Amino acid sequence: MTSRPLTSRPFLGWFVSPAGLVAVSLVAAMAVVFQYSVRTYIPGSLDVGGFTLQNFAALLRPLYAWAFWATILLCFQTAVFTLILAYPVAYALVRTRSPFLRSFILIASVTPLFLGEVVRTYSWMIVLGNNGFLNTLLLKLGLVQRPLQMMFTTGGVVAALVHVTMPIMVIMLAAGLSHIDRNYEKAAASLGAGPIRIFLTITLPLSMPGVVAGFSTAFAWTFSAFATPQLIGGGRVSTVSTLVYQLGFSSFNFPFAASLSIVGLALSLAVIALMKQAARPLERLGAAT
């Protein structure tokens, strides 16, 4: 294939070079983050000093080490809850025979994806607030005497983040489920397997690639979330993203912000790689059936 004559690839340069330019600027931006992360911070100035590894050493301080741990835990919790909620929706979306129901489920579950983090987070602030929807409802029903504290808690942040990552998880699970050959299920049914057994031994294993893809994307998106932990966490839930912003725009310590985001990125990639590795036996289970 490599020795194919150039004439069989008309306009190749025209097709690739604009994308190449975008890729170069992205790589340059990432290179600048790397470069800043090993430079000295000069207080009160936007210029940076010489080479140093001090920024990375400072990340070992409890405050930052704790933020990394808290962020990873937050991402993990969010991804697990999102998976549990998104699976039935994706299953119903792919398997329903009613075109109306299909369209309804698809639009209802996908719309939040396109609303952006700010609108989604704001609506959760109204749901979770002390005078918010849930508290009013609980008080009126007499289930609680005083409003529950839901804003500025990790639980509140997770609830909102699950809502943020649901659409992408539904899309990925549905894509996986829609590619399953239904004949396997029919064969199992004709051999006398009940619906639960068919689901557990055929459908679920075969959908594992979608589960792994959805889980790692949900993890990465949560890691990237900024408005949700900032507004619903209200400073009481510190994540890597909120710290990067504080360091960059409150203290203008760009070198430290850069090293924080580099380590954050490396940790997030490492966790995703580990998860994919751990999920391999499960995926093989899907491939074997």
Add this chain to the structure above:
Amino acid sequence: MTGRFTAKALRWSGYVLVAVILLFVILPAIVVALTAFNDRAILAFPPQVWSLRWFTRAFDYADFRKGFWNGLTVTLWASSLALVIGAAFAFAIHRYTFRFKRTLEGILLSPLIIPHYTIGLGLLMLAAQTGAGRGFPLVILAHVIMVLPFVMRSVFISLQNLDTRLELAASSLGASPLRILFTITLPLLLPGLLSGWLFAAILSFNEFTATLFVSSQATQTLPVAMYNYVREYADPTLAALSVIYIVVTATLLTLANAFLGLGKILNVDAH
């Protein structure tokens, strides 16, 4: 017939479960709508007096007006550029083999994994180092980078569904590659291109985290203006704006579903 009974019970409990989960997804939108039409400044449910005053305020607030027009400018540029760049590149990776193909593809898809604040921070510092400043070109570049993966995916899926025999037929009848591209390939790709552009536009208009880093007071888009508002005021003006957002987005997606087939675009249709 217990088997049939179990199947029926399972199906109905499935319906109930999915309905409850979808309620969780839709609930915030309903609550926002109830808040937006409430006359009182503090959040209270259900509203005692209905009013449109928060909508008026949302339209009158200068930062929102400016953010809307800034956002529209950025969105139109970014989604159109991303469409041209992404579609051409998707075509190249689908049809050709060339050097650094996988590397280039990996880099362009990486914004799906790299946190947006990292990319925003990098672009901000890059602009500072090169002396480019925080103008519209920087914001547009950031948005192109963010939405490109979605355009590539959308165009790539429609390329996979395209029947290449039509191109071969045209070629055997003596059409030049350029003519085939413009009279066969592009018209057949049109639904995929349109949906790619639409997705890019909606995502770009709502992009927040990277924009927060690269925009200035002069170039801030609507989501950034909304974020700044929510940190300063606690009144339901944002609820009114959110209602408009939700209605417009849901309408666009319903139209896209009716005319282009949302399931096909997102690759979730059963095979």
